[in-house]
Amino acid sequence: MYILFTLQKLLEKLKYLIERFKNMSSENSKYINGFKHTLYKSASLSKEELLTTSQQFFEHLDKRRSVRDFSDREVSKKVIENIIRTASTAPSGAHKQPWIFCAISNSELKSKIREAAEIEEQENYSGRMSESWLRDLAPLGTTMEKPFLEEAPWLIVVFKKVYELDESGEKHNNYYVNESVGIACGMLITAIHNAGLVTLTHTPSPMNFLTKVLGRPSNERPYLLMPVGYAKDPNYVPDIVRKELDEISQFYE
Numbered sequence: 001m002y003i004l005f006t007l008q009k010l011l012e013k014l015k016y017l018i019e020r021f022k023n024m025s026s027e028n029s030k031y032i033n034g035f036k037h038t039l040y041k042s043a044s045l046s047k048e049e050l051l052t053t054s055q056q057f058f059e060h061l062d063k064r065r066s067v068r069d070f071s072d073r074e075v076s077k078k079v080i081e082n083i084i085r086t087a088s089t090a091p092s093g094a095h096k097q098p099w100i101f102c103a104i105s106n107s108e109l110k111s112k113i114r115e116a117a118e119i120e121e122q123e124n125y126s127g128r129m130s131e132s133w134l135r136d137l138a139p140l141g142t143t144m145e146k147p148f149l150e151e152a153p154w155l156i157v158v159f160k161k162v163y164e165l166d167e168s169g170e171k172h173n174n175y176y177v178n179e180s181v182g183i184a185c186g187m188l189i190t191a192i193h194n195a196g197l198v199t200l201t202h203t204p205s206p207m208n209f210l211t212k213v214l215g216r217p218s219n220e221r222p223y224l225l226m227p228v229g230y231a232k233d234p235n236y237v238p239d240i241v242r243k244e245l246d247e248i249s250q251f252y253e
């Protein structure tokens with residue numbers, strides 16, 4: 001009986017090794033620490049193509065503006081799904097993808113969120129924010145009123161997962177959560193702009209009401225709230241300029 005058992009174990013090990021060997025000899029993959037790595041080919045453009053594509057992408061993103069006035073024109077769920085999928089291609093600490101994107105089109109929920117956000121903003125604008133902070137905000141024309149939270153067809157509330165909770169309620173670590181979720185949000189904003197839609201990085205502070213309104217679990221914290229939709233027509237944005245390259249970079253050649 002014992003011999004049969006060991007023989008079976010040996011056979012299994014042999015099968016595993018054959019499978020691994022097959023994989024190892026393939027041109028498309030190799031094993032590192034026993035984990036499969038697949039061949040990756042990145043686009044390799046010519047010098048000229050590099051220059052034009054990088055220039056064009058800059059010009060495309062340079063047209064992005066934070067927009068506070070939204071049209072109520074519908075945006076299909078499929079579009080929002082694609083945008084969220086794009087954001088989730090972001091790199092993250094140990095590939096944990098410590099984020100969850102809550103997409104809200106339900107009017108009652110949007111109204112609840114607006115109501116709760118405006119209660120916090122009322123406090124912010126009437127004392128919680130310093131005089132100098134309010135002076136810095138003056139060019140943007142913001143107030144405690146947040147109609148976009150009801151007018152935009154979608155709100156995306158991004159939650160960071162400070163740790164993972166498995167089905168049995170056990171906690172597992174996540175790493176570099178703020179950095180990871182910040183990068184994913186940057187990619188979310190890029191995807192929204194690329195789709196021809198607009199958004200705003202809204203951070204009503206404090207944001208814990210979002211956990212309650214959306215019934216999120218204890219391992220998640222609200223990170224950013226973004227209305228998504230078409231811009232109202234006509235639309236006016238603050239007449240502000242971006243810093244020049246020499247103000248935001250230092251080259252060491």
Ligand code: IYR
Binds near residue numbers: 124140142144204
């Ligand atoms: N959270 C407030 C205030 C606000 C703060 C900053 I910093 C901004 O760049 C814009 C607004 C609001 O959303 O109105």
